[in-house]
Amino acid sequence: MKATRSSAILEAGVITVAGPLLVFSLYLLLAGHNQPGGGFAGGLVAGIAVLLVWAAGGTTTVRRVLPLRSTVLMGTGLVVAALTGFASFIPGLEFLESGYVEVSIPLVGEVKFVSALLFDIGVYLVVVGMSLGLIKALGEEGEPAEVGR
Amino acid sequence: MILVLLLHLLVAIALAVFHRRLDKRAFLLGAVGPAATLLWSLANYDGVVAGAPVEQLVSWVPSLDLDIVFRVDAYALVFLLVIAGAGVPIFLYSQRYFTASRRATIFAATMTVFAGAMVGLVAADHLLALFVFWELTTISSYLLIGYKDEEASARSAALHAALVTGAGGLAMLGGMVLLANEAGTYVISELTANPPPATTAVSVGWALVLIGAVTKSAQFPFHAWLPGAMAAPTPASAFLHSATMVKAGIFLVGRLGVAAAGSVDWWQPVVLTLGATTMVLGGWRALRQTDLKLLLAFGTVSQLGFIFLLMGSGDPELVFGGVALLLSHALFKATLFLVVGAIDHETGTRDLRRLSGLRRSMPGLFWVATAASLSMAAVPLMLGFAAKEAAFVALLDENVWWVAIAAAASTLTVAYTVRFLRGAFGDHDVDRDPVFGRRLSAGDPLLTSPGALALASVVLGLVPTVLFPLTDAATAAVTGVAKAGKLVVWPGWVPALAWSLASLAGGLFLAGRSDLMRRAGDRVATVSSHLPDAEHTYRRSIPALLRFADRSSSVLQNGSLPAYLAIILIVAVVAPTVAVLTQSPSFAVPEGGSLLEWILGGLIIGFAVALAFIRRRFAVVILLGGVGYGIAALYSVFGGPDLTLTQLLVETLVIALFAFVLRHLPATFSRPVTAQLPRLAVALLVGAFVFGAGLFVNAARQPSSVAATYLEQSVPEAAGSNVVNVILVDFRAFDTLGEITVLVAAVLGAAGLVIPVIRNGRTGS
Known part of the structure; x- marks a missing residue:
């Protein structure tokens, strides 16, 4: 695999697929509390989207399309997850104990908002960050290096 | 008490952060810590001496029995007074001793941390808290001793002290855990009230704790670090090696001595022997030193031996003598260290072969040193005499031989005291380039700080009865016996007086016959x-x-990844296997299975067997992916959509990442796995283990109450109908939080390992 290969058709096609994939990953994240999915699965789907972008143009394209640092994503995810835990103290609950509110949104209807979703968003961010980080680290362009057996 | 500790921390942080602005006043600010301790001790003095300890408890992790407990009884109060009483003058003295600089400010910060750690050490009523403060003194003393870090000797001396006391501290921790396990409590006051019965574990525990105390208090055979630690700036030596750090070990044996002596027979003879050996050895070595500071250091080793022997014995009378001696020693030894520091500061040397005529050029310092020396030599009317007399009386009740040894060591003490005074201040023919001192002004902290301490030695020597309530209450606090001894200015014509006077005379004789x-x-x-x-x-x-x-x-x-992997796998297989086989396990083969399950199972096995014979790496990865997808299909047959989804996604991502790595590896294995016998053996072992574990788990299966509870509560409790997700983000969310933390750490580690390799590969190096 040479780093210099890049095809306009491939790139355009991949971006077309990667966008909906990212949306799908968000769907999995939000729907996860009641249907199959959740932050972990959603994050992995987003990771696969990143992988497709990589396939289109290597790490340079990944950096261009997703100008985010994997460490920032993972750190934010951890902080969000931990803060959700501490936030439970405010209404006097135990660490990470969840609560929910029902909100009615115009045009959408009744929506149950579960505090555990915030925690799941943290998980999602960590997993996306992990995928992005590994892809960037391992997918570095260049001649295959002699790493030994 | 907690406020006092926090104040130390605050002062230290302020010193470290604002060192630029505080350069000139660093040590004055540092003195706030010990001053607060002093005020606290005086404010609580009456109550504590009357027998009502001050207790403070902060609940930390109640479920683990981890509380932050402080308990200051009269015994702890003695140490607090020593720490603060020596600390304040020493900080003021340091302000003059050091030229203002960034390093000196950091030094002041470290001294403050050290002072705080000592306060915490003596006030803590929890073994583990005591240990933490103990280690904190070790670390900060390492920094203090190694202050002149441009000198190799100072660095190695600091390392020596840290290694010896650090190793002792670890031994002590082991001992504490053993003792606390047997006694069922980590709270020191409960442990001493109900010592654990003498079992082997308890005996080993006491021995380990004793090692900790022996190393910290520089007892034989671990005494060598203390003279080495004289590489520290003199104020640190005065503080650490006369008043505080070396007293930590003594504090510990005194605190636990009664319980230990009551619990194991060997405790008392061992402590007495160690103390006596140290006492004589230190005194002898002190006589042969030419460096004034080293002379004092070996003298300190000797005195510590004596105090260690008395305090650790667990006998009320001896402990009484020990407490008295501890107080007097802190006063005169801190004074003398500061005197040596002043001489060093003014003349640039502390070699007694080069000093001459300082008695005339530095008269103030001479009188201060004389007062402290008289106390050290235990001349009547001095505090040192009253204390030593109390010790001799107690020892005479034990055994005349112990008095004889103590008197012999005292003889040496008198002799090296004379050597010190004469060497520092006398007129003599100096060997080479003599130096002369310079008169210190009356208000100079180099003079007033040791002066104040020396004055305390003299005044308390004239009215030692002032100290009696404190000493008595301290003895009662650890031994439960009140009025165990007397502190008087003149004991009357008792046998102990004869021993005192004999050692005094003997010492003077030895000093006179220096040839x-x-x-x-x-x-x-x-x-x-x-x-x-x-x-x-x-x-x-x-x-x-x-x-x-x-x-x-x-x-x-050895750097071989296959070897690491083999070790991990073998341990992971062998340990549970042994555990299971000792329980006479039963195994059950699951029954039935649909045709689809059989087909999928066969496919997975087929892939797995095939990949063992293949040499092309890429094909191996694809086959591994096939195994993973097969398993995902099995999940879906068993009705686990979440697991299926996750397994599919993980598998996809992993194959892609594998492909990335493969770019950097040769296209084929040199040999298929089946040709590498050790690897094959490990692989078969793991396979057999997993197979057996499956059968075992199947046999052990029972209707789970957890699953039912989760299913029931998922909607009402967590408002989610996907129970797998609810478990992950709600019921067991704490686990998930831990897992994602591990995930992040693993990714960072992997990226750190991989990136340099790939980069280097690209640059062709």
């Missing part, structure tokens, strides 16, 4: 050169230790 001493010393030196020397043993043991570390790590950490 005799030198010849005797040379002869002993010739003989003892054949014996192992503590300092020498330490120096030789370090390279040996490093060699051992090198060798063991080259075996254990």
